[in-house]
Each structure stands twice: as C-alpha cells, then as structure tokens.
Amino acid sequence: MQGGCVLLLLGLWLQLSLGLVPVEEEDPAFWNRQAAQALDVAKKLQPIQTAAKNVILFLGDGECTRLVHPLSSHNPGALGCQLTQAGPRDSDLTQGVPSGMGVSTVTAARILKGQMAGKPGPETPLAMDQFPYLALSKTYNVDRNVPDSAGTTTAYLCGVKTRMKVIGVSAAARYNQCNTTYGNEVTSVMNRAKKAGKSVGVVTTTRVQHASPAGAYAHTVNRNWYSDAQMPAQAKREGCQDIATQLVYNMDIDVILGGGRKYMFPEGTPDPEYPQYGRQNGVRKDKRNLVQEWQAKHQEGCHGPPTPIPSLQFTTRPISTGLFEPGDMVYDIFRDHTTDPSLEEMTEAALLVLSRNPRGFFLFVEGGRIDHGHHESIAYRALTEAVMFDNAIAKASQLTSEADTLTLVTADHSHVFTFGGYPLRGTSIFGLADGKAEDGGSYTSLLYGNGPGFRLYWGSRPDVDETESMDPNYKQQAAVPLGSETHGGEDVAVFARGPWAYLMHGVQEQTFVAHVMAFAACVEPYTTDCNPKPPSGPSDAAHQAACLSSLALLVGVLLQLLVPALH
Numbered sequence: 225m226q227g228g229c230v231l232l233l234l235g236l237w238l239q240l241s242l243g244l245v246p247v248e249e250e251d252p253a254f255w256n257r258q259a260a261q262a263l264d265v266a267k268k269l270q271p272i273q274t275a276a277k278n279v280i281l282f283l284g285d286g287e288c289t290r291l292v293h294p295l296s297s298h299n300p301g302a303l304g305c306q307l308t309q310a311g312p313r314d315s316d317l318t319q320g321v322p323s324g325m326g327v328s329t330v331t332a333a334r335i336l337k338g339q340m341a342g343k344p345g346p347e348t349p350l351a352m353d354q355f356p357y358l359a360l361s362k363t364y365n366v367d368r369n370v371p372d373s374a375g376t377t378t379a380y381l382c383g384v385k386t387r388m389k390v391i392g393v394s395a396a397a398r399y400n401q402c403n404t405t406y407g408n409e410v411t412s413v414m415n416r417a418k419k420a421g422k423s424v425g426v427v428t429t430t431r432v433q434h435a436s437p438a439g440a441y442a443h444t445v446n447r448n449w450y451s452d453a454q455m456p457a458q459a460k461r462e463g464c465q466d467i468a469t470q471l472v473y474n475m476d477i478d479v480i481l482g483g484g485r486k487y488m489f490p491e492g493t494p495d496p497e498y499p500q501y502g503r504q505n506g507v508r509k510d511k512r513n514l515v516q517e518w519q520a521k522h523q524e525g526c527h528g529p530p531t532p533i534p535s536l537q538f539t540t541r542p543i544s545t546g547l548f549e550p551g552d553m554v555y556d557i558f559r560d561h562t563t564d565p566s567l568e569e570m571t572e573a574a575l576l577v578l579s580r581n582p583r584g585f586f587l588f589v590e591g592g593r594i595d596h597g598h599h600e601s602i603a604y605r606a607l608t609e610a611v612m613f614d615n616a617i618a619k620a621s622q623l624t625s626e627a628d629t630l631t632l633v634t635a636d637h638s639h640v641f642t643f644g645g646y647p648l649r650g651t652s653i654f655g656l657a658d659g660k661a662e663d664g665g666s667y668t669s670l671l672y673g674n675g676p677g678f679r680l681y682w683g684s685r686p687d688v689d690e691t692e693s694m695d696p697n698y699k700q701q702a703a704v705p706l707g708s709e710t711h712g713g714e715d716v717a718v719f720a721r722g723p724w725a726y727l728m729h730g731v732q733e734q735t736f737v738a739h740v741m742a743f744a745a746c747v748e749p750y751t752t753d754c755n756p757k758p759p760s761g762p763s764d765a766a767h768q769a770a771c772l773s774s775l776a777l778l779v780g781v782l783l784q785l786l787v788p789a790l791h
C-alpha cells in the first residue's frame with residue numbers, strides 16, 4: 225500500500241461523504257434484519273471440542289524504536305535451508321518499554337480498512353471481528369500496573385506472569401541479575417508443541433530477537449540482551465546467553481521470518497544490503513557467526529543448493545528462515561513491494577511450510593510495528609500496520625480450517641491512544657473532531673494521552689486543519705510531553721476461532737491465553753486429559769488446495785527475495 229494513494233483515497237472520500245448516513249440505515253428494518261441475522265449465527269454456534277491440530281497466535285505488538293526515515297533500497301532476504309544476511313534500512317533502538325494493539329486501535333483500524341475499501345468505515349468488519357469468541361485479557365506485569373512486552377510475552381506464551389523486562393523466567397528472577405535466571409525458567413507453549421512433534425514457527429515485523437518472539441524460545445533476565453554486545457561482563461561470566469544465541473540453540477524452530485541480522489554476525493561485518501552504513505554492521509563481540517552455526521546445525525535437513533524452492537518442495541523436514549533487515553523490518557507503507565515481504569506474505573510462507581507436518585504446527589505471528597507507530601504518536605503508521613496485521617489474519621483464516629486450527633488474536637498491552645470528539649460519519653479516521661475546543665482551535669479525533677505529539681506555540685495548543693492531520697507524518701497531539709508515547713494499562717481483547725475457542729470468555733489473566741493453547745493442542749501440562757483428534761479429510765484437502773493456489777505467488781516473492789542475496 226502506498227501512503228500517498230491511501231491519503232488520496234481518504235481525501236476523496238472525505239469530500240464525497242462528509243456526514244454521510246447511508247439511506248438504508250434510516251429504516252428500522254435494516255437494523256432489525258441485520259441483528260436477526262447475527263442472532264441466527266450466534267444461535268448456531270457449536271463449540272468445537274476436538275483437539276487443535278494446529279495453533280496460531282497473532283499478536284499486535286512491538287519494541288520501542290525511533291524511526292530513521294527509510295531509504296528506498298532493495299531488500300534481499302533468505303529462505304529455505306539458508307539463513308542469509310540481507311536487509312534494507314533500520315530503526316534505531318531506544319531503551320524502554322514496548323507496546324501493542326488496544327481496542328481503540330482495533331476500532332480505528334476497522335474504520336481505516338473500511339474507508340480504504342470506499343465505505344464509511346465503522347460498519348465494515350475486520351477479519352478478526354469475524355472470530356466467534358472473545359475475552360478480555362488483564363495485561364499487568366507482577367510489578368507494574370502498565371506492562372512491557374517482556375513480562376507479557378512470558379504470560380501469554382509461557383502461562384506465567386512475571387516482572388517487567390524479563391522473558392521466559394518467573395517473577396522469582398531479578399532484572400539484569402544473570403544468576404537469578406537459573407531454576408526460574410518457564411517454558412513456552414511453542415517449545416512444548418515442538419516436543420509433542422509439531423512444527424513451530426515465528427514470524428514478526430520486528431527483529432526476531434525482540435521481546436515478544438523471544439518469549440517463544442528464550443529465557444533472559446534482560447530483554448535487551450539481543451547479542452553478547454549488549455550483555456555486561458558479569459552476566460557472560462555467569463553463563464547467561466544472549467537472545468540471538470538462544471534463538472539458534474534453545475530449540476529447533478522450523479520457520480523464522482523477520483528482522484535482526486546484526487545480532488547474528490561478528491562485530492564489524494558489513495550488512496549485505498547496507499554495506500555503506502556502519503550502524504548496520506554485525507555487532508557480536510564474541511566473533512561468532514550464528515548464521516553459519518545455524519546452517520551447520522540444520523545441514524541434515526537441507527537438500528541441494530541453498531535456494532528456497534527445492535527445500536520447500538522436496539525436503540523431508542521443511543524449514544524456512546529469513547532475516548530481512550539488520551534490525552526491525554520497515555513500516556509497511558515504506559516497504560519495497562518488489563523485494564520486501566509483507567506480514568501477510570510471511571504468514572502465508574510460514575503456513576505453507578508448517579502445514580506439511582501431519583502432526584500439526586504452532587505459529588506465532590507478530591504485527592510488531594503497530595506499537596512503534598503509537599510510540600511515535602503517528603497514528604497513520606500504527607493504523608496502517610494494524611490493517612496489514614488484519615490482512616495477515618484474513619490470509620491465515622483462508623488457508624486453515626476452523627475444524628482443526630485454533631487461532632487467537634490478541635495484544636500484549638494497549639496504548640494511551642484515544643478516538644473521540646464526535647466526528648461525522650464518513651469523516652476520515654485521520655480527520656477532525658466535530659466542533660472547536662475551548663481554546664478556539666480544531667482538534668483531531670485521534671489523540672494520545674502522552675508522547676512526542678505534545679506541542680505549545682506561544683503558550684497555547686497549536687490549531688490543526690485537515691491538510692495537516694491527513695499528512696502520513698502527522699503526530700497527533702498529546703496531553704503530556706514525552707519522547708516516546710507509553711503503553712496503556714487497560715485490558716486487551718482476545719479474539720478466538722477454532723477448537724476450544726469458546727473457552728475464551730469473560731475477563732481473564734493474560735496467562736489464560738497460553739493455557740488455552742496448551743489445553744486445546746494437548747501439549748504439556750495437558751497431555752493426560754487429551755481431547756479427541758480432529759476430523760481429518762475435508763479440512764486438510766481444502767487447506768492443501770488453498771496452499772497450492774498460493775504457491776505461484778510465494779515462489780515469485782521468494783525468488784525476488786533471494787536474487788539479491790545470491791549475488
């Protein structure tokens with residue numbers, strides 16, 4: 225999606241439909257008929273109580289970064305049996321907390337997606353809206369009312385709440401104290417699914433060593449220990465390992481797609497895509513090349529040359545790995561469509577590989593840059609990422625069967641992002657609220673409680689017009705000045721579809737997410753009261769047909785990604 229095109233579309237829609245009320249909505253019969261249809265669907269809902277062969281967890285989240293404006297460069301990647309260096313521009317990491325997709329983000333993204341389709345917006349359902357079951361998840365860390373991504377990933381992936389900034393360890397561990405790791409490790413559902421014979425994968429738009437995906441495979445008392453370069457000497461002496469090393473050695477992950485090359489290569493190794501930018505060089509102080517180590521570790525699974533297509537088609541043990549950026553992947557609106565995979569494309573590629581295992585799979589998919597847009601107080605970036613996240617959910621729903629695949633969509637936490645001001649129906653989601661504020665100025669419907677959008681001109685809040693608010697780089701105003709907008713503390717939604725999805729109900733601790741996944745899939749600790757196997761046949765056949773239909777597209781994308789890397 226090109227930002228300019230979207231802006232134009234939204235602008236046109238704004239002109240055409242300001243204050244629009246669809247005429248059919250004036251008739252009570254419209255609403256009665258619609259509600260009757262929804263009631264009919266609800267009455268026919270049948271809980272699925274057979275085991276989930278497959279589990280997919282979609283997470284709207286991310287790590288705190290400061291955006292460096294992207295360059296328009298190519299982006300080689302790596303797939304198949306080879307973990308190759310590749311990647312375009314990157315973001316600067318800033319220390320601090322990460323964040324996610326709260327309910328206000330879901331609502332605003334729904335309106336944006338509807339408006340991109342030429343509709344007024346709020347009436348048009350997202351893919352995640354069509355999941356039949358819903359719960360609220362309490363996101364707090366044991367030591368913070370408002371959480372970070374490290375403590376929360378431990379909750380929803382390992383099933384145990386813990387402290388802020390630590391991953392895969394219980395609250396008995398202490399931040400930054402390496403020796404408190406040992407004996408306090410907690411294990412993810414993904415790890416347990418692997419032990420049960422399922423294939424497993426991690427897909428993210430952030431670096432794969434980032435807190436949220438790291439919860440699937442790592443144990444660390446400091447979420448920022450991406451490589452040994454970020455670790456203190458004492459932690460190394462005490463035997464703690466950086467997250468990138470754990471990615472390769474803690475467990476065997478069949479699909480790894482995202483960013484994060486720089487943490488895999490020795491310090492000073494030029495990035496193949498940005499050799500001119502020293503900031504993108506490898507950073508490892510121990511001189512290890514984890515890509516080579518990964519390749520050696522997986523040699524037995526690779527057949528033929530290091531090209532993706534043979535491995536996808538012919539290996540008995542399919543694996544697919546690609547790191548497309550030195551750090552996080554770029555915002556979708558800045559993506560080079562000819563060389564950079566979208567989250568939807570990566571999800572599709574992952575499903576193609578993972579679904580070959582007759583014992584099923586566990587897939588974690590993170591739309592990690594929704595969070596980054598919010599931290600920057602640029603709602604355009606957050607919401608366009610949320611729409612792309614929903615597109616990936618739609619693709620996965622299309623490629624899997626509700627009969628044998630439990631799919632959950634949630635966030636690790638919310639943001640201080642609000643949507644208000646009585647805007648007229650049909651107004652662009654990036655438009656103005658109805659009426660003036662008490663200071664005489666206009667204000668946008670989207671605002672932040674705190675963040676870099678805070679501004680004062682001559683002691684007053686600056687006015688804003690539609691030209692300004694519709695700019696893709698516009699920072700929505702904030703009440704409190706902060707360099708980075710913060711996470712929000714309210715509950716987040718969990719959307720659920722598939723076997724045992726109906727267990728997602730009411731208000732739950734975030735740990736419930738992990739336990740429902742483990743129970744539904746009959747993995748530890750729920751192996752003894754295991755559920756009946758799912759029906760076989762039609763769903764698998766439909767799945768394979770869907771995958772085959774998408775193969776041509778995937779081959780095209782993967783080849784494009786590989787070509788630069790092979791030179």
Ligand SMILES: [Zn+2]
Nearest residue numbers: 321322323595
């Ligand atoms: Zn964040």
